[in-house]
Amino acid sequence: MEPRSEPFEENTERYDVWFDEHPYAYRSELRALETLVPDDPDGVSVGVGTGRFAVPLGIGTGVDPSERMLERAKERCVETVQGVGEALPFRDGVFGTVLMVTTVCFVDDLGAALSEAHRVLRPGGRFVAGYVDRESALGQRYVEGKEENPFYREATFVSTDEIDDALTAAGFGGRRYVQTLFGAPEGMNRTDEVREGYGDGSFVGVCASRDA
Template sequence: MGPTEAFETQTGRYEEWFEENEPTYRSEVRALDRFVDTGAFGLEIGIGTGRFAEPLGIDVGIDPALEMLEHAVERERSVVQGVAEWLPFQDDVFDVALIVTTICFVDDIERTLEEAGRVLHADGRLVMGYIDRESEYGRHYQAIKDENPFYRDATFVSTDELLADLDALGYGDVDIVQTVFGSPGEHDEVDEPRPGYGEGSFVALSARAPN
C-alpha cells in the first residue's frame, strides 16, 4: 500500500468524516450490503477503523496503519497489520474479500486483485467500493487532492479500468450498483442504490473469484 502517515497521525479527522457525512456513509454501506451475505466469512483489505467491516459483518481485517487498527479492534474486528499486495493468509480461506476506498491507495492494483482472488474460495466474491474517477465526487477529489492529507497520494481509478483488470485476471459474474447522487457538500439524504454506473459517484461492485 501507499504512504500511511496521514492515516496514522490523523485518525481522528478520518473518523470525523463519517460523523459529518453520515448520509453519504450510510448510502455507501447500503450499496455494499447488497453484495455481502449475512454469515459469510469475510476479510476487509484496508479495513481502516472498521467503519465498513462492522455494519457489514466482516470478521477479519488487514491494514498497514496501526492507529487505524486499534479502532477496528474496538469495533470487535480481528485484525492483522499488513498490506494488500501480500496477504498473510492461506489460499481459499474467505467467502468474501472486501475492498472499500482502498484501491486508490495500493501500490499495485493487479497484485492486490490477484491476492484477493487467492484467499477466496472458488465460489467466493470480491466486493469493492470506490469513488469513480469519472464521477462528480471523483473530479472534485482530484481537484483538491493536494490540499487533503488522505487523498494527496491517491490514484483514482475508473470503473471501466477496474472491469478490464478483473476480466484479465479471470474474475466473472460481475454485478454493479451505484449510489451517492448529487454534488459534494450537498448530499444530505441516504440514497437507494441503482444498477450500473456512470451517474452515482460511489460504485459498489461484486465479482466471482477466478477459478
C-alpha cells in the same frame, strides 16, 4: 510503514469523524454495499481502516498497514492483522468474501492486490469493492483538489472501466455493479437510492466472483 499509510497514521481521528459528519453519504455507501455482501460473509476487509464498513457488513477480520487505524478497528471488535493488499498474510482459499472499501485508490499495485484477493478466496467466493469513480463528479473534484487533502494526496483514482479490466486480468468472473451518491456528500439531507450499473453515481460498488 507503507508510504500511503502515513496520512492515516497521522489523521486517524479526522478520517473516522468524516463518517459522523456526513451520515447520509455513509449510509448510502453502506446501503450499496449491503446489496453485494452476502448475509454470512465469512470474510476479510482489506484496507479495513477503523472498521466503519467491516463491522456493519459482518466482516470479522481486517487487514491494514496503519497501526493506529487497526487499533480503532480492534476497538470495534474486528480481528486485525497488519499487512498490505499486495501480500495478504493468509493461506490460499480461506475466505468466502474479500471486501475492499475506498482501498483501490491507495494500493501501490492494483493488479497485485486483486490477484491476492483472488488467491485467498474459496471457489465461488465473492470480491466486493466500493470506491469513488474517477470519472464521476465527485471523483473529478477529488482529483482536482487532491493536493489539499492529506489522504487523497497519495491516492491514484481509477475509473470503473479500469477496475473492470483489472478484475478480468486477476481471473474474476461475472460482475454486478451498483451506484449511489448522486450529489455532493456535504449537501445530502437523506440517504440516496441505490441503482444498478454505474456512470451516474459517484460511489460505485462491484461484486465479482471467483469461479474456480
